[in-house]
């Protein structure tokens with residue numbers, strides 16, 4: 020949009036005055052933030068309204084991304100940037116003598132997601148809007164986001180994240196669009212007088228779902244979409260009538276984000292949350308469709324619903340319910356519409372993360388959903404039995420062994436099932452979802468994840484953005500595949516030096532932050548070795564721990580002096596109930612304390628564990644990363660996206676052939692990535708042959724033995740049982756994630772990395788090649804592929820000339 024500094028200054032003063040009846044010069048940072056936030060939002064209002072009208076007037080196909088988690092990060096800078104007014108805002112604030120950084124610092128980050136899956140959803144919404152595609156988000160407005168992590172004596176302590184305690188300038192409460200969601204009670208069918216049946220509900224708990232809408236402003240205002248987050252309230256009819264218990268039941272629905280993305284304890288509340296946002300979302304989608312005034316059979320032509328993992332899989336029976344009970348369609352017609360509307364993305368192969376619900380609980384909470392799922396299951400069996408026989412058909416049932424299997428429902432009730440990296444999709448096809456692949460081969464497809472270059476490069480790393488632009492022009496910003504032109508600079512010594520300077524500046528910025536937060540001075544000449552992701556055994560932070568202990572002992576005990584200095588940087592939250600993960604945090608923190616305070620060692624080795632890792636912290640850390648640690652056991656990480664973000668910022672990956680690392684390897688070339696460890700086939704063969712004997716590795720590798728012993732022999736103070744439990748996981752419980760097996764090859768590639776760093780030109784060259792090869796991982800491409808292959812959705816206007824993403 021067009022905005023002069025003069026106009027902005029005037030608007031800001033007015034906005035502040037009208038809001039607070041006072042001059043802005045008297046404002047607190049909180050007030051200044053609120054005034055600025057609402058002002059920027061107001062700049063987007065017209066575009067938002069126009070787009071809403073445009074979608075309806077032109078009966079555009081709209082896509083709804085249903086996700087129980089989103090991790091959008093802060094909005095202020097992003098929105099100003101996408102509106103094209105960030106520089107104006109900066110100048111204007113300078114004129115007003117206000118500090119933008121301080122104002123941005125105040126903004127709370129909506130941590131309404133756990134990790135990868137939630138962040139991916141937000142990257143996709145950003146890309147959808149940037150491409151001019153009508154892609155909206157649908158989720159829950161959790162009052163408390165993911166806990167705030169604090170370290171107390173090295174232990175993780177969880178504090179509540181009350182991110183909505185102050186008014187949130189980006190959202191609009193939208194009372195007129197509220198809908199009612201019914202749970203519990205009884206349901207029975209009676210004749211509806213027109214030859215069919217209709218359900219009668221008794222004793223249900225009715226919940227008012229109120230949407231809060233957040234504008235998703237596309238880059239260059241390509242379009243503006245909506246992130247709709249639902250809040251649970253008492254219906255006006257029940258106001259004053261409901262007992263305390265029922266009120267509590269309603270209140271708790273959007274009180275807390277479920278704090279674990281990898282295990283499901285079959286919690287009733289989680290199921291309530293799932294049905295709540297699904298039912299509200301589907302009702303509102305159908306309402307939107309009705310504005311088009313088209314026959315219902317055209318629903319799949321005008322609506323696509325993508326379900327982000329299985330948490331929203333109730334979309335399938337809920338859409339069926341509406342079509343059957345309210346729209347009075349036949350089962351067959353309703354089913355065809357449903358399957359053609361819904362598509363499913365799988366994000367994990369970990370069996371413990373596959374959702375199932377115990378029938379008794381499910382039936383009691385969602386009786387009508389249960390009836391419909393039963394019928395879907397019955398018809399599935401009836402249809403597939405003659406074609407595929409008993410064993411395959413029964414294996415694919417939705418209801419079996421007393422449980423409802425959500426992944427089965429998601430595959431059977433949708434037209435597309437995709438994995439999130441090519442290796443992951445292969446594993447789904449030939450292993451974890453093999454039987455479904457046999458039945459529905461055409462439904463399976465791969466959509467490798469992507470990341471938004473706007474947040475994870477343009478905004479968080481202006482130095483690098485400027486350097487690239489100086490060398491190859493502006494076009495790569497809207498067409499990230501142009502980044503490959505930057506490869507032409509690989510032998511340009513001058514560019515490589517400039518790149519090094521940018522990295523150093525980013526390292527210094529991070530070092531300053533660490534100094535402020537932890538009082539620790541880190542060595543910015545050392546390699547910054549970064550591992551940021553949720554803490555989980557399969558991701559193998561404990562392997563990195565062994566590597567660091569080994570380094571420590573080489574310096575401390577062996578007296579090695581010729582060792583490349585490194586700063587190991589961690590960021591990771593452990594699920595509150597995940598004991599092992601918390602123990603790893605404790606041990607890393609104690610090791611950090613030991614090493615950082617030992618003057619014999621700390622010029623060669625330091626450890627920083629950044630507290631409360633989240634999107635904003637990632638934006639600080641990623642530009643400073645030189646090594647990107649992606650060391651999950653092959654076959655376990657569906658994709659990973661941190662790997663892409665760090666690569667885009669010039670970090671060199673040390674990783675296994677897992678998830679999207681495989682594709683990173685293919686794009687950047689094997690000379691520019693450090694791959695180690697077993698591959699997926701080796702892991703699978705090893706598992707099939709009943710695991711391995713980690714003791715063999717322990718006993719025959721003195722370096723490994725020494726590192727493991729350090730967990731229990733008092734080398735690391737204050738970690739008695741934590742060290743012991745990790746030790747036992749390695750040696751007593753069979754080392755499920757093959758850390759001992761991969762140790763040797765891991766530490767050897769790390770030594771190669773050290774050697775490379777001695778030659779800064781060569782390092783910078785590889786770093787540059789990583790940046791130049793990261794274009795294909797832009798979420799703009801990923802979303803364009805979803806739009807073309809799955810959604811059949813098109814942008815509001817032809818993509819601009821300089822935008823290569825093709826829709827034809």
Ligand code: AZC
Pocket residue numbers: 134135136137139280281328366367372439468656657658659660678
């Ligand atoms: C994550 C995967 O673990 C990660 O590999 C992937 O990059 C990310 O999704 C986005 O696809 N999964 C989750 O966050 N959660 C679940 C339940 O899979």
